Amino acid sequence: MLETGAIWGLTGTTVTSFMFFWAIYKQYVPNHLRAYVERYFHKMIGWISYYVHIKFTEYTDEGLKRSQAYDSIRNYLASKSTALAKRLKANETKNSKSLVFSMDDHEEIEDEFEGVKVKWYSNVKVIQPQSNYGRSSSEERRYFTLSFHRRHRGMIIETYLDHVMREGKAIGLKNRERKLYTNNSSQEWYPWRSGKWSNVPFHHPATFETLAMDPVKKEGIKKDLIKFSKGKDYYKKVGKPWKRGYLLFGPPGTGKSTMIAAIANFLDYDVYDLELTTVKDNSELKKLLLDTTSKSIIVIEDIDCSLDLTGQRKKKKEEDEEEDGEEKKEAEKKPKVDEKQSKVTLSGLLNSIDGLWSACSGEKIIVFTTNFVDKLDPALIRRGRMDNHIEMSYCKFEAFKVLAKNYLEIETHDLYGEIERKLEETDMSPADVAETLMPKSDEEDADICIKRLVKTLEDEKEKVRKLAEEEEKKKAEKEAKMKKKAEETEEKKNVEEEEKKKKAEEEENKDKVKGKEQNGDVSKQNGSK
Numbered sequence: 001m002l003e004t005g006a007i008w009g010l011t012g013t014t015v016t017s018f019m020f021f022w023a024i025y026k027q028y029v030p031n032h033l034r035a036y037v038e039r040y041f042h043k044m045i046g047w048i049s050y051y052v053h054i055k056f057t058e059y060t061d062e063g064l065k066r067s068q069a070y071d072s073i074r075n076y077l078a079s080k081s082t083a084l085a086k087r088l089k090a091n092e093t094k095n096s097k098s099l100v101f102s103m104d105d106h107e108e109i110e111d112e113f114e115g116v117k118v119k120w121y122s123n124v125k126v127i128q129p130q131s132n133y134g135r136s137s138s139e140e141r142r143y144f145t146l147s148f149h150r151r152h153r154g155m156i157i158e159t160y161l162d163h164v165m166r167e168g169k170a171i172g173l174k175n176r177e178r179k180l181y182t183n184n185s186s187q188e189w190y191p192w193r194s195g196k197w198s199n200v201p202f203h204h205p206a207t208f209e210t211l212a213m214d215p216v217k218k219e220g221i222k223k224d225l226i227k228f229s230k231g232k233d234y235y236k237k238v239g240k241p242w243k244r245g246y247l248l249f250g251p252p253g254t255g256k257s258t259m260i261a262a263i264a265n266f267l268d269y270d271v272y273d274l275e276l277t278t279v280k281d282n283s284e285l286k287k288l289l290l291d292t293t294s295k296s297i298i299v300i301e302d303i304d305c306s307l308d309l310t311g312q313r314k315k316k317k318e319e320d321e322e323e324d325g326e327e328k329k330e331a332e333k334k335p336k337v338d339e340k341q342s343k344v345t346l347s348g349l350l351n352s353i354d355g356l357w358s359a360c361s362g363e364k365i366i367v368f369t370t371n372f373v374d375k376l377d378p379a380l381i382r383r384g385r386m387d388n389h390i391e392m393s394y395c396k397f398e399a400f401k402v403l404a405k406n407y408l409e410i411e412t413h414d415l416y417g418e419i420e421r422k423l424e425e426t427d428m429s430p431a432d433v434a435e436t437l438m439p440k441s442d443e444e445d446a447d448i449c450i451k452r453l454v455k456t457l458e459d460e461k462e463k464v465r466k467l468a469e470e471e472e473k474k475k476a477e478k479e480a481k482m483k484k485k486a487e488e489t490e491e492k493k494n495v496e497e498e499e500k501k502k503k504a505e506e507e508e509n510k511d512k513v514k515g516k517e518q519n520g521d522v523s524k525q526n527g528s529k
Ligand SMILES: Nc1ncnc2c1ncn2[C@@H]1O[C@H](COP(=O)(O)OP(=O)(O)OP(=O)(O)O)[C@@H](O)[C@H]1O
Pocket: 210, 211, 212, 213, 250, 251, 252, 253, 254, 255, 256, 257, 258, 259, 370, 371, 392, 430, 431, 432, 434
């Protein structure tokens, strides 16, 4: 079939004559002759036309693989055609979060780049393969044709197409439905089963606006992320892979996982949630990490309890066991569970992260979370691996204000002053504050919820006071016990010493008596002589 773009550049009269001949051609020229006619027609057009035409097909030459260039062009043209084309096609694409509009078949639009005008045509070719059973099933093959004047050939090929591909790819990434990936065990790593990662659409609603934390710190993190996401050229200039590691640490319920979701939403990234305990060994870990896409966050939650990662901790454990014989016996019964589950080691993890950094192109973020930052090996969290260490802390007043706005839609209340004071005196996680603030029925309004928080904070403070009192009491009892024990020991020691002394005196007296008796015997013997 002749391409629509191929006739662009001919005059109006030529087009009318062409249409006439085209109708005759379709009616009288048999199919097997058309290939020859078309080949010569194209040659002829090439001689008389000043225009160059480039064709971009939907599928690559190898067969069924979709062409990435075609998709990028479609995205790029979709952004233009929603404003310019008269006929649009609305698609509900599998990996897209909303309806995608694109140019309809046989539609054309004009684009301008650096003062040069080009035309894009969307074409469709119907192929009718004859099946063995005489039935035919037609197949549609789509392609775009780009037409431009031949004097712009260099600029179009070197600059314009690069611009179209880049823009189209960015639009595709923005429109795509983001995914939450979780790793499969290696038994499932077959293409006809689940592959290395399973995924579900990622729809976590957390954003930096709803994240309760110190606003200065929050702003700092946002700036860091923006700088990172725009830093492609900078990273290249300084010779560093375009990656960033974040360590989120803090007590349970302080928003570490929520922060990860907020980062993913902020940057429009996919999330790979890596469960280390199901990874068999170091080489499996490496393969998993290398099978992640760019513009993604790789998350390892609770890194301290995922695996026995630190040699230090192992040593410490052994020391503890030596101290306590009973604990040792207990530990002997339990331990090897981790070893059985996974053979991933600290050095394996470090190598995999470093390998990931050097092997993959495109931006990537890796996040570790932990409740106990002191337990982690310094090598794992050193800058360069975990560049930004973020502490998520208990809920203070600024964080509370965000939660109150999220959960109750209020910005102030008479009790805010009291709450501020109480939050300074009590360690309560944002998760607990959020739960207390949440209305539990339609009858509960903001006032009830705020008062409940004040009461909970008072209860919490009282609980902590009682706990401290009990601790103090226990400590005093323990000290008194130890004092008593020390006194008893001292007394026992004194008694023993006293007894020893007495015994020694008795011995001495006995010796004296014995000596006297012996002296008496000697003088008696001398007298008898
Ligand atoms: N800083 C926060 N801002 C907003 N909501 C929060 C915050 N912290 C906790 N929450 C709320 O509490 C719930 C639990 O928080 P999250 O799972 O993020 O805590 P975490 O620090 O990851 O805890 P863990 O250490 O146990 O994994 C969240 O679903 C969220 O609703």
